[in-house]
Amino acid sequence: MLKGNVLAVTSGKGGVGKSSLSVNLALALQKLGKSVAIIDLDIYGFSVPKILNIDAKPKTFNGKIIPVEAQGIKVMSMGFLVKDNEPIVWRGPMLGKMIQHFTEDVLWGEMDYFILDMPPGTGDVALDMHLMIPQSKEIVVTTPHKAASFVAERAGSMAIKSKHEVIGVVENMSYFKPEDSDQKYYIFGKGGGEELASQLGTELLGQLPIQEADENSETPAIAAETTSLFKEYLNLAEKIDVKFQL
Numbered sequence: 001m002l003k004g005n006v007l008a009v010t011s012g013k014g015g016v017g018k019s020s021l022s023v024n025l026a027l028a029l030q031k032l033g034k035s036v037a038i039i040d041l042d043i044y045g046f047s048v049p050k051i052l053n054i055d056a057k058p059k060t061f062n063g064k065i066i067p068v069e070a071q072g073i074k075v076m077s078m079g080f081l082v083k084d085n086e087p088i089v090w091r092g093p094m095l096g097k098m099i100q101h102f103t104e105d106v107l108w109g110e111m112d113y114f115i116l117d118m119p120p121g122t123g124d125v126a127l128d129m130h131l132m133i134p135q136s137k138e139i140v141v142t143t144p145h146k147a148a149s150f151v152a153e154r155a156g157s158m159a160i161k162s163k164h165e166v167i168g169v170v171e172n173m174s175y176f177k178p179e180d181s182d183q184k185y186y187i188f189g190k191g192g193g194e195e196l197a198s199q200l201g202t203e204l205l206g207q208l209p210i211q212e213a214d215e216n217s218e219t220p221a222i223a224a225e226t227t228s229l230f231k232e233y234l235n236l237a238e239k240i241d242v243k244f245q246l
């Protein structure tokens with residue numbers, strides 16, 4: 001199976017920044033000298049290939065898949081297997097087979113980290129992941145609004161019930177801070193991440209700012225190294241790396 005540390009990035013609801021976090025965290029861990037792979041388990045709503053601007057399709061070798069590599073990160077995603085962004089209409093058991101396929105039939109090799117970009121919520125993929133990859137640890141992503149953290153708690157509780165360690169909560173889109181000022185604007189409210197961490201008995205690992213996307217970039221969802229968001233991703237990567245050494 002997977003040879004390396006496994007970190008699942010989960011959330012209660014969609015659109016909180018799980019995929020952005022998975023990719024940016026992978027790049028930040030790489031900055032720390034780690035080898036990183038991303039397994040995009042958001043089978044219906046894959047977005048990792050788009051975030052990394054990957055056009056290539058994986059090749060095969062002896063019946064196994066060679067993951068696509070972008071910016072030094074190895075990636076496997078349902079997005080590589082569907083034609084023209086067609087929707088995926090599958091039932092639960094097929095989703096489980098895909099997790100098995102992505103973990104067992106891909107030539108990953110040994111990696112320092114496998115990041116699993118999970119679909120939102122507590123559906124079939126989350127259930128199967130908990131059964132098939134019992135060694136994985138989790139972070140739960142939420143936005144600062146209390147209602148978002150209430151929903152996110154379910155994903156965290158599910159991990160705890162299935163005996164997966166939740167190593168922490170990450171609050172995304174916590175505030176907006178202009179690059180030329182230290183003033184923080186709490187656009188989506190405050191306190192959701194802190195509250196969720198205390199409900200799950202874990203710690204708040206990071207609060208990520210809202211970052212204006214550079215639409216001229218080919219990868220607008222990847223934080224440029226000059227931004228405060230990038231610095232926060234680096235801090236987060238350092239904290240997570242320490243947690244895996246314990």
Ligand SMILES: Nc1ncnc2c1ncn2[C@@H]1O[C@H](COP(=O)(O)OP(=O)(O)OP(=O)(O)O)[C@@H](O)[C@H]1O
Pocket residue numbers: 011013014015016017018019020021042045047119120172173208209210211212213221229
């Ligand atoms: N810190 C941030 N600042 C500004 N925009 C952000 C930030 N984090 C994420 N976004 C944007 O929010 C949108 C949703 O992010 P993303 O796709 O990563 O969320 P998700 O939780 O993976 O969603 P889904 O559940 O649909 O997979 C994207 O357009 C992304 O670029």
